[in-house]
Amino acid sequence: MASLNEIEGMIARMAMGDRSALASLYAATSAKLFGIALRVLDDRAEAEDALQEIFVKLWHNAGRYRSNGLSPMTWLITVARNHAIDRLRARRSQQAAPIDEVAEVADGGDTPEEAAVASSIRARIGDCLGTLDPARADAIRRCYLQGEAYAELAARYDVPLNTIRTWLRRGLLRLRECLGS
């Protein structure tokens, strides 16, 4: 596994048009990013297409990467996650399942309790999410990994649409307090 400094170097060389840097970055990170695309999209063929588009984006946007003292993996993961979520949302809007059907399907997933237990083995964010009301912690995970929006969250957690934003924000502020700034 390449060090974070090496990955930052690869991104910088990609920004200058160095094609071998793309090969190095692909070797170092494609499996991680493919895993993420596969988790979000839950469809191998779609995840393969997404991974191609993600690396095309990384190549074109390498010049916009700014080192901010945090991990360069964050940038790669953010690009991959955002792209996969965009595809997932496009797919959902095509399928346009009625809301009650959406809620029913979702009941098959982890219960908030299960999700809370699973989170305890994760790093700090897992610990901090564990201090939240389980439904809010679950909602934050669903926003990040499944691209759910306020309307979907309101239906899922049975919170009125006009207060769902306040409801989630309370969780986000609590999470930030725990994580520190």
Added chain:
Amino acid sequence: MSGWSLDYDDDIAIAAEYVLDLLTPQERGLVEERLAVDPAFRELVDRWEHDLASLTDDIPAIQPPRALEGMIRQRLFGDEAPPRRRWSLWPVLLGGLVAAGLALWAIDPAFLGRGAPDYAARIAAEDGSLVVEASFDEDSRELRVQRVAGAVPDGKDLELWLVRSPDSSTVSLGVLPRDEAGVIEVSADLARQFRDNALALSVEPLGGSPTGQATGPVVALGPLTGL
């Protein structure tokens, strides 16, 4: 400064909503304008991106199919695609098989009996020193492989290729499992390309060809038979 962003808690929440993509397009536009001019707010967004990205820590890394990197390079720099290897061996071998009336192989029914595969192939070296039987079910996209003769060379891997007529272009199906029997999952687009084609095995570095094309000798080949 925008009216909705005076309060620090509000900034924290908006930064998170921006990262989670929960804002309306109008709000998103305002946030992006602000990001360009407000380093403290930019820092809040960076921090959220960093912390939320760790939600992917427990997602396992999964090797994408070997051919994907070549497809990305092709998309980005179409001009420098690696030269397609010509499979000069295969028409000769196939021609020989057809001439000898051996195109249809007797395949162990017990091996095929697990589902209802759509295609089968006996991928064999010319001298029989390596034989792999394969069966493929189009619906489940499962390619079952069983090595019935020969071994995977030490320090190397055998990579399985779909050889497509009429131009003998090749695309990787993955590395042959080192166990005698295994299952390879085939991508949806390749799953539709088995008809009238063939499977081949080449010797590659551990983990498979680094280029998306076979780099080592082709040691075994077999036509796919529709069942």
